[in-house]
Amino acid sequence: MNPFQKRTAIRIAAVSILLASVASPIAWYVEREGAEESIVKLAIEESDQLMHFHDAIGLSGEEGIERATQAAKTISGGLFDIAEIYDKNGTKLAEAITAEGETVESALPSHGKPKYTAASYQSIRVADRWVLRVFVPLRTDSTDTTGPILGYFEGVRVVPEWQRQQILDSSLAVALMVSLASLLCGAALYPVVVHLSSDNERKAREVLDSHISMMEALGRAIAKRDSDTGAHNYRVAWIAARIAERLGMTGSAMQALIAGSFLHDVGKIGIPDAILLKPGRLDDGEMTIMRTHVALGEEIVTGMGWLDGAHAVVAAHHEKWDGSGYPRRIKGExxxxxARIFAVADVFDALCSKRPYKEPMKFDEVMAILERDTGSHFDHTVMAEFRVIAAAIFDQLADCDEAEAQRLLEERVRRHFEM
Structure with a gap:
């Protein structure tokens, strides 16, 4: 299992467990409430049928009391342990109670005359017993909730232990099934997610490879025209990445730095050969034209999607810390x-490298120039980090050909482009 698959498995497992831990209690509660409401619904229907059977609805006087009493006794011997029947004014007509009901009656909350218009119930604990208390308005037609209320029925059921345990067991079974379903769902999703992610990763790598290939193609095009480039593009991008790592740069910022460093002179494609390849010093007019390679480079990388990130280095790689650079003469931060990181990497590599017009300088000589220009050309902070690794970079790049420089940069590309 590779690191991605391990991370995916851990995340899916965590989500599945979280889902199970949330859904299971909810399922348990819903199932328990459903079972409780089923008991109440059955009790209400049974009591309503018995009330109609005994014709104990809407009566008053001696006859009403007699019929209500008979109905109450019948009901209390069935689903209810306490049965109370009231007339439409809330006056109690009859009450019947079982031995089981007597154990909880004194602990039940008291209430005034009934005035409710819809059936309801209470689920309460009384002396470690589970008690359901039902309130039912009585009408001629129990299905017509808009008809006049002719009386009231109130019943109390002490739920037996076997029934309570049955409800709890059923609720627990449902909760376990929901929990298991959540875990199985996560297990089933894992291979699907891994497959889709692998496919997306492959496509992303293909796109990234094409981007890097385009970057290298532009670099080679520059090298074909400028005798000062070639391995320089690979080396300077690698050096810039090493400095940026010291500064804690990561992600898209690092990717933009590498692309910008590799393509910093892309605008030289538009400079005439007579100026670009001139062996001697350029005159003022030629230098003015040469400096237009910055603007030309900006035009090339701007609007090219992935290469937009290279704009910062391409546009500002000739600016200096004290503002004496070009083309915008910006300074400091x-x-x-x-671009500040690249400036150090670029000058260091230029001084250390052999060019058609010069021999490579020694390390101490190179560092002396960089130290002299720190604060005018270079950023103090960037130089402080570069000093730590400068000697190791110098030694590693000594006699480094283009193939080796390309290999070094590819290592950084794969690290920072998550390949």
């Missing part, structure tokens, strides 16, 4: 951090 106005210069993007990526």
């Amino acid at each position: 106005e210069i993007p951090l990526a």
